[in-house]
Amino acid sequence: MEAVEYFEVECPEAAGREYYRKIADVVLLDHNLLRVIRKLHIFIDPKVPIFVATGVTRKLPGIVRVRDFADVNVKDTNVTISIGDEAYLAPLLRILWDKFGKERVNQPDRFTIVLSVGEGEGDIADLPVYDPSESIYKDLIYVLQVIQPEGFKVRRQYYGGNRFYLVASEDTLPDDIEDLVRQKFALMGVEG
């Protein structure tokens, strides 16, 4: 957990606190999310019962565009895309098929795509292909669900603007839950 600037588990039971510290550490490590998180505060009160996890992410990598992983050559109405990183090939093909239709998208070999484009459609290089933050936030929320005690089926979650939180309980969440979340953010020195 050295990579995380702030990491606290708050719980009235000392033994439980230590176990959950370890659980959170292991789960985040397993899912490769330690480097994404800057601050994390977990609050568990088994008496209520309630689980609150609040956190702040690091600056996430930006949107991946075509020019980030491929070379684009435009020649009249033909555009040749040479793929450098195959990881983004599948989402790119899907986008091109949607945009131009399958009959205008040719893939003569694994790393080449040839497009026939119309007038004013040649600006392929700036096409956004993949937004990493979307899946990272989804992963984060999933990981918090794994960390939380099991059986807490009533949940509220939020992410966006570098912040995320997840509140869970087995009972109906109290009305003032937003205040509690704000308090926990304040503990990390983040404005609610």
Next chain:
Amino acid sequence: MTHVPVTYKGGIYRHDEIIDLIEDLGGYIIQKHVIAQEIVLQALVPREDIELIRRIGKPLTGEVTPSPLVGTEIAVVTPSLEIHHLPHASCDVAEYIRRFGAKTNMVGLARGFGKRIAQLNDEERDVINEHDLAVYLLGDFETCIERKFPVLRRGIDVPIVLCGGPSTEALRRIIDPPVEGYVGGIGRFMHRTKESEEIGKLEEVVGEITRVLDQRREDLARDPLSISPARLMDIIAENVEEIHEVLSPTPITVQMQGLRVKLPYDTFAPVIRKLVIDEGTTIGDLATVSPSRMRDYILLRIKPFSETNIVL
């Protein structure tokens, strides 16, 4: 002749000689595993013949080790089979107990999670009660264990060993009425047990189970069973051909007080009841043959001497 549970590990070459030897000495093979070039036998053998088996097994690179849990069937009960409890906490414990010869079954409760909402249904209760002992693996919080354990133990009449995150003393303090065994410091965790400290905890669980089962064996010895479960297993294996076509690792599972026979109840219960053991005594005389709540298996419970006035 008192039988002791042991595990024999050795090469596959000439292992049938060891099997014959154990059978000739009056012992019973409970389970036989063939793993590539190696064979693992779990057996009950006469105490005074262990040295003999060791001596004969030596040139075949055989090793005889005591395994206190051979001939027992243990239920490992977890509040659920979700990612919160699997694979590490429950599988590591179940697997470790297995190394000492026990047949373990994992029981994941359908609605065992949560504090207030935890439940145990009648099928789960009956299945757990068919075992010799139940190991409960609960979570990390005292408050939750205190609140939910009374629900999870309702109607369970087999000995219970309770494992949880809080210390053993804390568990002892919060559980009322007391259960037979406690192991603290082994609650919910999300990593594999690899460090020596964690393996030590698993040892502790096995130690506690052995202690509880030894106690139970002593209780049983006061009113001995009419026939030993292992001998009954041999009789069924000899006389019911179909059992050899069952693909389970243990077609007949030996328990401390009976057997689980993995054949359909409706077809085979009458056959088994009528099997003659000795001079007109049938299995039906010495044991109750009832349907198991596990699939459509048959459960045999051997009656004690006080009920039948026969010991074979």
